[in-house]
Amino acid sequence: MGDETTAGAGPGPAVPGAPGEAPVTADGAAARPARSLSPSRAGDFLTCPLLYRFRVIDRLPEPPSPAAVRGTLVHAVLEHLFDQPAPGRTPQAAHSLVEPEWERLTAEEPELASLFADEAELAAWLEGAGVMLDRYFTLEDPRRIEPAHRELSIEAELASGLHLRGYIDRLDVAPGGEIRIVDYKTGTSPPEEFEARALFQMRFYALAIWRAQGRVPSMLQLMYLGNGEIVRYQPDESDLLATERKVEALWQAIERAHQRRDWRPRPGRVCEWCAHQAICPAFGGTPPPVPDDLPASLAEVPGVAEEAPPSRPPSPVPAAPA
Numbered sequence: 001m002g003d004e005t006t007a008g009a010g011p012g013p014a015v016p017g018a019p020g021e022a023p024v025t026a027d028g029a030a031a032r033p034a035r036s037l038s039p040s041r042a043g044d045f046l047t048c049p050l051l052y053r054f055r056v057i058d059r060l061p062e063p064p065s066p067a068a069v070r071g072t073l074v075h076a077v078l079e080h081l082f083d084q085p086a087p088g089r090t091p092q093a094a095h096s097l098v099e100p101e102w103e104r105l106t107a108e109e110p111e112l113a114s115l116f117a118d119e120a121e122l123a124a125w126l127e128g129a130g131v132m133l134d135r136y137f138t139l140e141d142p143r144r145i146e147p148a149h150r151e152l153s154i155e156a157e158l159a160s161g162l163h164l165r166g167y168i169d170r171l172d173v174a175p176g177g178e179i180r181i182v183d184y185k186t187g188t189s190p191p192e193e194f195e196a197r198a199l200f201q202m203r204f205y206a207l208a209i210w211r212a213q214g215r216v217p218s219m220l221q222l223m224y225l226g227n228g229e230i231v232r233y234q235p236d237e238s239d240l241l242a243t244e245r246k247v248e249a250l251w252q253a254i255e256r257a258h259q260r261r262d263w264r265p266r267p268g269r270v271c272e273w274c275a276h277q278a279i280c281p282a283f284g285g286t287p288p289p290v291p292d293d294l295p296a297s298l299a300e301v302p303g304v305a306e307e308a309p310p311s312r313p314p315s316p317v318p319a320a321p322a
């Protein structure tokens with residue numbers, strides 16, 4: 001997860017400006033530009049502009065949900081599974097990492113423990129994480145993979161000056177230099193008509209790598225641990241040019257929304273898990289006034305998952321495959 005406080009750091013305290021303008025520090029020097037976007041927040045704006053505003057402009061806190069925290073836990077286990085020498089990357093090794101990773105997460109955020117009423121509820125939840133890990137092993141054999149990077153922070157600047165930022169779960173590089181971007185999803189794979197949307201995040205990452213390194217990744221791979229499916233896509237330059245145009249248009253829409261202070265709710269299935277229904281006009285609520293101050297970066301928000309919202313609302317973990 002990114003750190004906006006450092007993203008806007010410059011000499012002296014930053015004076016916020018509108019999206020698209022570089023914040024200016026108290027001594028008049030230009031701080032790092034605020035023109036930055038991550039795929040998760042781009043996805044928020046596409047899903048519901050008001051949700052984007054609540055998260056990025058208002059920075060309203062959101063209570064952790066068991067489904068989101070389980071996603072964090074499973075990602076952490078899969079990241080550290082690759083610390084083991086290849087022969088040791090077994091299902092048993094993954095399961096043995098669940099408790100220590102959970103203890104690490106609760107040490108960092110003690111309030112997570114209060115998500116569960118009692119030990120039995122916590123045990124059932126941890127078992128759900130184990131089911132997802134077992135499902136991971138049905139999709140690939142980690143003993144045959146040596147990732148080049150895990151939890152890779154990427155950043156690139158487009159010709160317009162817009163910064164792209166994000167975190168990639170895993171980056172594999174073949175001996176011939178071909179790049180594969182891998183993203184673990186703890187939800188289920190989306191229906192075909194929503195697949196393009198799921199791939200937008202991956203194209204966003206591919207665009208950032210292309211612009212930063214000059215290489216078009218050869219494979220984008222989404223691994224859905226909720227139902228054990230893989231979605232693969234081979235992008236080319238024309239795909240990524242189209243993604244670039246889309247990202248630029250999206251940013252312009254964000255700038256327009258900010259200039260007009262017009263962040264409209266767009267009700268949909270996402271509302272089922274939205275933490276802000278009580279202040280959403282679509283549910284009879286009243287949002288607070290739009291703050292005058294803007295964060296220095298409009299990319300990441302502390303406390304809000306960088307992973308895009310699940311392709312479907314979080315649902316109980318299905319039973320392990322027979």
Ligand code: SF4
Pocket residue numbers: 048050051265266267268270271274275276277280281282283
């Ligand atoms: S409740 Fe729905 S419409 Fe309202 S802000 Fe949340 S996602 Fe948007």
